[in-house]
Amino acid sequence: MDNQAFDLNSNSDNYTDGSPTREKSNFLSYLLVIARNQKFIIGSFFVVTFTVAILSLFLPNWYTAKTTILPPEKEGFLVGVSGSGGLSSIMGDLALPLMATPSDVLASILNSRRVAQAVIDTEDLQGYYGLKTKEKALKEVWSHLKVWVGEEGIVNLTYEDKNRDRAASIANSFIEKLDEVNRQTQISKAKNKRVFLEERLVQTEELLREAEVNLKKFKESKKVASLDEQTKSTIESAADLKANLDSIEVELYVATKTSPASPFTLELRLRREELTRKLKQTDSTLVQMASMSLDFTLLYRDVAMHNRVFDLLTQELERAKIEEAKDTPSLQILDQGVPPEKKSRPKRTYVVVFAGFLTLLSSIFWVFLKEYISNFKRQNPQEFNKLQTVYRGVSGDITQFRRSLLKFKKTKV
Structure with a gap:
């Protein structure tokens, strides 16, 4: 090609804006710039691609x-x-x-x-x-x-x-x-639960024995035989509610120690409130049903409740002891880890292709930038000289700053 720089905008004033002729001219101008620098572009592509391909062989396999x-x-x-x-x-x-x-x-x-x-x-x-x-x-x-x-x-x-x-x-x-x-x-959770259950069981046993003694004394002193079936049924319901309430108390105690702010702990608190409300309603019903023998009914209820709670706590305690002693695998492994046959990285083909593509883009950008600077220098020599002066000044300032920084580091050492 000749030494005359090709002006990308040389024909811009000869055509109407947006006309097919101008678009074709611009496209040809770009092709000419690329064609004139094809050796540089192709050479850069092959050199970089080959270098990256060689270097990728030294990358470790993962x-x-x-x-x-x-x-x-x-x-x-x-x-x-x-x-x-x-x-x-x-x-x-x-x-x-x-x-x-x-x-x-x-x-x-x-x-x-x-x-x-x-x-x-x-x-x-x-x-x-x-x-x-x-x-x-x-x-x-x-x-x-x-x-x-x-x-x-x-x-x-x-x-x-x-x-x-x-x-x-x-x-x-x-x-x-x-x-x-x-x-x-x-195991830790089961231990906490077991300790708490043991304490509650001792307390419940004492309350049960006391309630049984009180009921026996009342029956002997008042000569009361028994309750009607409806009252017994209501007392049994109250006993069930009390047992469930104590079970919730146990779960809430363990949950509060591990995670007091969890959704499950909040749910337990709500369930406790609901059971407490139902138990109060049942007690109110008993009072209305047994107005003539209220003391006997309440004593009978206490015995039934404590007996039901005692049975439930005993069962829970046995389960907690079993959980505490259990030391078996707790996870179900679907696939065990095995040595992989193929590497996962590096993807050498992708690396080389990406490097080649990036080199092509960079080379084309560079030749267009060079062409633009050449045209600007030819068409606006005075402006170009001013830019060169500014560039030299900035470069000099940067060089001076680096020297000062090096001197400061040496002085500090």
Whole structure:
């Protein structure tokens, strides 16, 4: 090509704005600029693409191991029937949605510091990654860990590492530590419940014995035989309500110790209020029905209530003891982590294609910028000289600032 610079706007005044002729002329102008610099564009493309392709061969392969857990059943899960009741005792003030599902809770625990730290200690990841502090080791582990809840509540966990066997081992270790946390929390919850039940059972037994003695004395002194069937039925209903109320009190005690602000705890409080209201209504009915033998009716009611509560607390205590002694796996693992056969990254083909595409765009932009500067210099030499003067001044100021900064650093040292 000749040495005369091609002006992209040289024909702009010869055509009407927006005319097909002008559009065609501009398009041809762009093609001419590209054609004149085709060696630079094509050369840059091949050099960069080849270089990136070679360098990508030296990038380490990363392997991603995956494991999945089935949605936890409410019974046997650390949150019991609360949905998120035991979480606060494990992860402190970690925020969760109000309607978090048991699967969401599991995912949050897998992302917790407690579980990650346990995995780091078990797998010796601080030494494996060559890091000096545990905080850096935690950040490194979290950067390779991904946990999410999929369809139907299935919990998915992936971990990537340069060693395929190590990736599978760490992924499985996370599940093992989660199971340990779950079991420890179950045992702790059962222990709290057992201790509370034992105390309540002693109190209830004393109240039952006292009520039985009072009833016996009243019957002997007043020569009362028995109650009518309707009154007995009402007393039985009151006893059932009292037993249910005491059961709610036990659940509320345990829930308040683990997560006082959870939706489940709020629900228990509402149920307690409702049962208390119904029990008062039943007592009022008994008073109306037994106006002639009120004392005997109330004594009979006390015995029935305490007896029913005693039976229920005894059953609950046995269940709590069984839960406390149970140390079995609490999770249902759908897929165990296995060493992956294929690498997950780098995607070398994508890297090379992206680098080539970016090089083409950059090269074309550069040649158009060069062409524009050349035209501007030819058409506006005075303005161009002014810009050069400003550029030299700014460059000089930047250079002077760098020198001053270096001198300041040397002086400080």
